[in-house]
Amino acid sequence: MTDSTDDVVIENKFPVKTIEKTKPPQGVKEGEWYEYVIGVGSSAITGKRSGSLKAVTEYVKEYADNLNRRSALG
Numbered sequence: 493m494t495d496s497t498d499d500v501v502i503e504n505k506f507p508v509k510t511i512e513k514t515k516p517p518q519g520v521k522e523g524e525w526y527e528y529v530i531g532v533g534s535s536a537i538t539g540k541r542s543g544s545l546k547a548v549t550e551y552v553k554e555y556a557d558n559l560n561r562r563s564a565l566g
Contacts, residue, residue: 506531506559508552514540528552530559 507530514527523542530537530552537559541548 503564504560505535505563506537506556508556509536511545511549511552513545516542530556 509529509532511526511528514525516523516525517540520542524544525540525542526545526548527538527540528548530539541551543551
């Protein structure tokens with residue numbers, strides 16, 4: 493049995509644009525925080541996540557991959 497995504501060409505509509513260190517959200521005093529941007533123009537998603545740069549980068553890449561897969565499947 494094949495996965496239905498095997499025949500779908502996955503377009504990179506949601507590239508990882510930036511991951512930059514930032515201040516923690518208001519009310520949070522601890523942790524290493526990063527702000528990321530996925531996508532372009534009006535389709536850009538901005539978020540914050542705590543963790544090491546490596547962990548946040550892995551999370552953001554997986555998030556972008558999932559968005560691209562869902563976009564390709566309609």
